Amino acid sequence: MHENEHEMKYSTYIYVWLALVVLTWVTVAVASIDFGNAAVFVALLIAAFKSSLVVAWFMHLKNESATIKWMVATLFIVFAIFIGITFTDYPFR
Amino acid sequence: MPSHTLDDTVQNGESYLDVKGRYTGVFGWIFSVDHKRIGLLYLGSVFVFFTVGILLGLFMRLEQMTMGETLMTATTYNRLFTLHGVIMIFLFIIPGTAGTLGNFFLPIQIGAKDVFFPRLNLLSWWLYIAGAVMALLAIFTGDGMADTGWTFYVPYSTQTGTNVTLALTAAFILGFSSILTGLNFVATIHRMRAPGMNFHRMPLFVWSLYATAWIQVLATPVVGITLVLVILERTLGIGIFNPAMGGDPILYQHLFWIYSHPAVYLMVLPGMGVISEIIPTFCRRTIFGYKAIAWSSVGIAAVGTLVWGHHMYVSGQSSTASIVFSFLTFFVAIPTAIKVFNWVATMYKASIRVEVPFLYALAFLFHFLIGGLTGLMMAAISVDVHVHDTYFVVGHFHYTMFGGSVFALFGALYYWGPKMWGRMYHNKTAIVALVLQLIGFNTLYMTMMYLGYQGMPRRYFDHLPQFHDAHLVATFGSWFLVSGLLLMIGTLLYSVFRGEKAPANPWGGTTLEWQIPTPPPLENFDEIPTITDEPYAHKEEAV
Amino acid sequence: MSNHAATMVAHKHPSDVEGAKIGMWLFLFTEVLLFGGLFIAYAVYRSVYPEAFQTAAANLDTFIGAVNTLFLLTSSLTVVIAIVALQKDKQKMAVWMIWATVLFALGFMVNKYFEWSAKIHHGIYPGSPELLADHSKGEIVFYNLYYTMTGLHGLHVIIGLIVFFFVLYFIKRRPVVTEEMPYEILKNVRGTSRLAVVSEKGEELGTVAQLDDKVELVDIRLTYEPVAEKRDPRNFVKLENAGLYWHLVDVIWIFLFPLFYLIT
Numbered sequence: 001m002h003e004n005e006h007e008m009k010y011s012t013y014i015y016v017w018l019a020l021v022v023l024t025w026v027t028v029a030v031a032s033i034d035f036g037n038a039a040v041f042v043a044l045l046i047a048a049f050k051s052s053l054v055v056a057w058f059m060h061l062k063n064e065s066a067t068i069k070w071m072v073a074t075l076f077i078v079f080a081i082f083i084g085i086t087f088t089d090y091p092f093r
Numbered sequence: 094m095p096s097h098t099l100d101d102t103v104q105n106g107e108s109y110l111d112v113k114g115r116y117t118g119v120f121g122w123i124f125s126v127d128h129k130r131i132g133l134l135y136l137g138s139v140f141v142f143f144t145v146g147i148l149l150g151l152f153m154r155l156e157q158m159t160m161g162e163t164l165m166t167a168t169t170y171n172r173l174f175t176l177h178g179v180i181m182i183f184l185f186i187i188p189g190t191a192g193t194l195g196n197f198f199l200p201i202q203i204g205a206k207d208v209f210f211p212r213l214n215l216l217s218w219w220l221y222i223a224g225a226v227m228a229l230l231a232i233f234t235g236d237g238m239a240d241t242g243w244t245f246y247v248p249y250s251t252q253t254g255t256n257v258t259l260a261l262t263a264a265f266i267l268g269f270s271s272i273l274t275g276l277n278f279v280a281t282i283h284r285m286r287a288p289g290m291n292f293h294r295m296p297l298f299v300w301s302l303y304a305t306a307w308i309q310v311l312a313t314p315v316v317g318i319t320l321v322l323v324i325l326e327r328t329l330g331i332g333i334f335n336p337a338m339g340g341d342p343i344l345y346q347h348l349f350w351i352y353s354h355p356a357v358y359l360m361v362l363p364g365m366g367v368i369s370e371i372i373p374t375f376c377r378r379t380i381f382g383y384k385a386i387a388w389s390s391v392g393i394a395a396v397g398t399l400v401w402g403h404h405m406y407v408s409g410q411s412s413t414a415s416i417v418f419s420f421l422t423f424f425v426a427i428p429t430a431i432k433v434f435n436w437v438a439t440m441y442k443a444s445i446r447v448e449v450p451f452l453y454a455l456a457f458l459f460h461f462l463i464g465g466l467t468g469l470m471m472a473a474i475s476v477d478v479h480v481h482d483t484y485f486v487v488g489h490f491h492y493t494m495f496g497g498s499v500f501a502l503f504g505a506l507y508y509w510g511p512k513m514w515g516r517m518y519h520n521k522t523a524i525v526a527l528v529l530q531l532i533g534f535n536t537l538y539m540t541m542m543y544l545g546y547q548g549m550p551r552r553y554f555d556h557l558p559q560f561h562d563a564h565l566v567a568t569f570g571s572w573f574l575v576s577g578l579l580l581m582i583g584t585l586l587y588s589v590f591r592g593e594k595a596p597a598n599p600w601g602g603t604t605l606e607w608q609i610p611t612p613p614p615l616e617n618f619d620e621i622p623t624i625t626d627e628p629y630a631h632k633e634e635a636v
Numbered sequence: 637m638s639n640h641a642a643t644m645v646a647h648k649h650p651s652d653v654e655g656a657k658i659g660m661w662l663f664l665f666t667e668v669l670l671f672g673g674l675f676i677a678y679a680v681y682r683s684v685y686p687e688a689f690q691t692a693a694a695n696l697d698t699f700i701g702a703v704n705t706l707f708l709l710t711s712s713l714t715v716v717i718a719i720v721a722l723q724k725d726k727q728k729m730a731v732w733m734i735w736a737t738v739l740f741a742l743g744f745m746v747n748k749y750f751e752w753s754a755k756i757h758h759g760i761y762p763g764s765p766e767l768l769a770d771h772s773k774g775e776i777v778f779y780n781l782y783y784t785m786t787g788l789h790g791l792h793v794i795i796g797l798i799v800f801f802f803v804l805y806f807i808k809r810r811p812v813v814t815e816e817m818p819y820e821i822l823k824n825v826r827g828t829s830r831l832a833v834v835s836e837k838g839e840e841l842g843t844v845a846q847l848d849d850k851v852e853l854v855d856i857r858l859t860y861e862p863v864a865e866k867r868d869p870r871n872f873v874k875l876e877n878a879g880l881y882w883h884l885v886d887v888i889w890i891f892l893f894p895l896f897y898l899i900t
């Protein structure tokens with residue numbers, strides 16, 4: 001069933017894992033730097049990067065069809081909309 | 094279309110109603126993974142709850158017939174409208190069209206033998222039953238049915254002693270059932286279309302189910318977790334919405350409506366899909382503006398996720414938010430109007446064959462127009478502040494959900510019933526029922542809107558003297574309505590068991606379900622058809 | 637087996653991997669949005685109480701959080717390795733890697749247990765008198781969110797563990813394949829037919845059963861040893877889906893960690 005799919009290699013995944021570990025270290029390390037209000041932003045940026053590594057490689061989204069990629073994109077757009085529009089409320093109270 | 098041979102003897106497959114599987118009798122139904130049987134399972138269960146819901150509505154109207162406490166106490170009234178709302182929304186209308194007719198006709202209309210995950214489909218019906226049983230348990234255990242209204246707003250829902258926790262758990266499970274249906278439909282539509290049926294050759298009912306399915310998958314989990322948060326506050330004291338613990342009750346409303354506004358499109362989109370099937374069939378010509386109607390379903394679903402805050406103008410959300418939501422809400426009118434104009438254009442100068450399903454389509458248009466326009470009125474903040482939480486709102490949403498979606502469902506049952514159970518309905522009784530419904534419906538809800546405009550608040554068990562006459566009129570209306578509904582249910586039941594045998598294609602429909610025998614064989618098609626044309630190509634035009 | 641059996645298999649398992657994947661991804665979407673509601677709540681309250689969130693976050697143990705992050709990341713790695721191993725028919729390796737995943741997941745839960753009990757020991761749990769009396773509203777919200785979100789996440793870890801145990805069971809057991817003969821076929825052939833096993837060349841290897849006209853149901857069951865070349869291919873799909881679920885649990889933690897432990 002899956003034989004015709006791309007060849008999987010252990011090493012690729014180990015590199016990805018190494019990158020994730022390094023990024024975890026980075027995010028802990030920069031947490032002690034005072035970015036002020038940008039701190040959340042920096043932390044989320046790193047988290048977003050880490051999770052895209054997991055999604056693209058570990059969950060092999062990068063090898064999936066365009067349909068599934070579009071679906072994932074839709075999910076994130078919808079979620080961004082939910083958060084974005086909620087914030088037309090709270091900062092303006 | 095593969096062929097236009099419409100005679101009744103084309104294929105010899107045994108009807109799905111006669112096929113014997115591993116189980117027989119009731120078990121042959123409740124353990125069947127055939128999408129058609131599951132569709133009928135849904136239909137049966139959904140209508141049981143609909144009947145209960147109707148009676149609850151009738152009781153509420155009877156209480157309002159007089160002033161003061163006559164039939165029931167205020168608390169009982171509160172429990173009644175909560176139960177009525179929960180049943181009508183979660184147990185009737187959300188699974189009402191997608192779960193029943195969607196399950197039955199989606200695979201057939203795209204030329205497939207079943208849905209993609211047949212067993213998951215059965216699971217979703219079982220979850221529906223589990224949720225329903227739990228909702229019923231909530232009535233008879235503890236302190237009885239919740240009295241919060243179907244919206245379960247905090248802080249009241251975290252404080253009332255009534256059985257909110259169980260009712261919420263029921264709603265959570267029902268949500269999960271709805272998600273599974275949606276997931277299944279998306280996979281089915283993407284993977285199981287017959288060769289040649291690209292997206293732009295799908296029947297419009299399928300398009301509307303596709304848009305609906307996405308709403309089910311993407312919006313339902315949000316309300317799921319929201320209800321869980323209320324349960325957690327009631328059971329473990331985790332007060333995420335509790336102001337005493339720094340929480341914000343308005344956040345509950347945001348999270349609730351993030352789902353529940355899209356949910357109203359989840360209720361009406363399949364109905365619109367039905368109308369898009371009925372109109373070309375009885376106008377005997379192809380639909381006007383196919384692509385516009387198809388994509389406006391997606392448009393409605395998309396814009397529908399942006400507008401939830403129009404339920405919250407008086408909640409205390411920021412005025413910026415109210416303005417943004419108001420502005421966005423007006424945009425929903427565009428894709429909706431696109432549909433209406435295209436339907437009307439299809440009817441224009443057509444040689445229409447007037448049958449009961451078509452009459453229901455007209456009733457849908459009439460009611461939905463009124464419901465939609467009053468919706469636009471309330472999208473304007475200034476008007477909404479005036480009529481918020483009055484009978485105007487109650488009238489409005491009954492016009493859209495009931496007069497719109499539910500009348501479309503009724504029309505669909507007359508339209509597709511002959512295909513589903515292979516028997517015709519009795520025409521005259523069907524028309525009498527429709528007339529009763531129309532008189533009753535408009536008397537009841539038009540009066541409710543009038544009452545609301547005069548200031549009659551919703552969810553009150555009693556009313557002031559100046560509202561009395563109108564309340565009386567509304568209650569009279571409800572009697573006509575309920576008799577029309579019961580007569581219709583009787584007519585349909587009679588047709589299921591006693592009706593005349595139906596031909597394979599009584600209406601001259603062009604979509605795939607009309608090309609197979611009546612009732613359909615177990616796997617729908619002997620041979621998967623190859624699609625070469627648009628779904629509504631009528632012979633007369635093709636010549 | 638007869639031609640019928642072949643049709644039956646083809647009919648029951650339309651091996652459309654893409655569709656199955658769409659189903660799995662959509663399921664994951666619902667999980668994302670389930671947490672999504674909570675992330676919205678977090679975002680809102682953080683914007684309302686920025687200082688209180690920083691104070692409260694400083695009281696969580698970054699070290700434990702970081703260790704748990706590493707546990708989950710590594711467990712994600714062991715899952716993918718298990719998947720590759722199964723694909724390469726290295727069943728032993730796959731089983732070991734799944735056990736490693738289970739171990740890391742348990743480690744995560746043990747850590748979590750100590751973390752929670754320490755906090756609860758200090759009187760900080762939802763609705764506790766200490767929390768309500770000595771902490772600002774913003775901090776109370778923070779802890780309520782902390783317990784809800786990490787609790788829901790922990791629940792997902794536990795579900796993941798159970799799923800992996802099932803996968804292990806499926807990989808280890810002697811596979812049995814059961815097919816039901818569809819009734820339409822059965823009703824046309826029963827009466828005089830018999831069910832036989834036929835080799836590839838068409839030689840009959842033996843009669844299995846006589847089908848008289850009263851037979852209502854035929855199940856064809858095949859049991860085989862899980863030797864390397866003859867494993868149940870469906871195990872691979874099961875493991876892959878379990879893996880997808882597990883990675884999602886990991887992704888959610890990747891966000892929970894900075895939001896609760898780091899932004900001080």
Ligand code: HEM
Nearest residue numbers: 147150151153174178181186242243494495551552553571
């Ligand atoms: C014979 C049919 C029906 C009658 C007589 C009826 C009557 C009523 C009445 C009297 C109320 C309460 C008004 C108030 O005091 O606030 C109500 C509320 C409601 N109805 Fe109906 N109704 C009917 C059918 C339906 C249908 C078909 C639906 C949906 C598809 C529906 C959905 C609702 C909802 C959601 C509420 C609001 C409940 C709440 O306030 O929490 N009703 N209805």
Ligand SMILES: [Cu+2]
Nearest residue numbers: 354401403404
């Ligand atoms: Cu709305």
